[in-house]
Amino acid sequence: MAKRSLTPLVDPSEFLDERLTLYPAALTSKGSAWDGIIAVEQRRKPACILESPALLTHFVGIRIGPPGGVVQKRDGRIHRGYETVGDIVIMPAGLPGEWCIEDATDGLHLSLAPVLLERVALQNELANPDTLQLVDCFQVRDAVIEHIGLALRAELATSGGADRLLGEALATALALRLIRRYSTARTSVSDYLGGLSKRRLRRVIDYIDAHLEEPLRLSELAGQAGLSPYHFCRLFKQATGITPHQCVIRRRVERAKRLLQQPEATIADVAFRCGFSSQSHLSRHFRQLVGVAPRTFQTH
Structure with missing residues (x-):
């Protein structure tokens, strides 16, 4: 903050x-x-x-x-x-x-x-x-x-x-x-000892999906849950097992997988449409989560 x-x-x-x-x-x-x-x-x-x-x-x-x-x-x-x-x-x-x-x-x-x-x-x-x-x-x-x-x-x-x-x-x-x-x-943190409620978590995920191509800020996501960034990070990880940043990357890679299956899709365009800063940025995270490079995934 x-x-x-x-x-x-x-x-x-x-x-x-x-x-x-x-x-x-x-x-x-x-x-x-x-x-x-x-x-x-x-x-x-x-x-x-x-x-x-x-x-x-x-x-x-x-x-x-x-x-x-x-x-x-x-x-x-x-x-x-x-x-x-x-x-x-x-x-x-x-x-x-x-x-x-x-x-x-x-x-x-x-x-x-x-x-x-x-x-x-x-x-x-x-x-x-x-x-x-x-x-x-x-x-x-x-x-x-x-x-x-x-x-x-x-x-x-x-x-x-x-x-x-x-x-x-x-x-x-x-x-x-x-x-x-x-x-x-x-609403205090003690009200959500098990993490974010399903309703609040759904609101955050929906917001991420609707803005994947944009630079997402932690304060924006926390605002969707009605919490401070600090408490939001703690409760989000309690609810999902991953950090908000890791969640955003995974949602971007999942969208990239769908887009790469479309005819005539280029890796550079997919990277842009999924919010990655560059083609190499997409490739690095894609390999980590999928196990293969985007081009290999696209041709199989």
């Missing part, structure tokens, strides 16, 4: 919307060593109506207080639910929202700068950072996110968030979870 310049992390705590923080925070990470990594706040919210403009950060809300009814409205959608302890809201940056909180409760608010998710996605080859988007979620259960949030709250309560390394580790773990489960890159 080509190297990409990374924007320095900014302080998410600067972007906590005032209309979401009208009520005193029992705990806050603002001013702690976590500034620039993740903003964490615990707040008591009475029964009320809240509006939030489009935030500059991704927002994760975890209900930690008494259960109660909540009506949420975002992006033209309305969700009415009865939330219990552990229910989670995920709101992407740039998306305004409205809440009608029917019963007083305590919430844990986590805010992450989008550049943190982009950096984690790039470093772990999970998605294209330029197109990565979180999925808006009204009410989900996720034990991993809940445990990360509670660990952040516990560290904040005991040490004031002074341990920057722990904050970085937990923020990175949260970013990984959001990318893998609640984003446009939510």
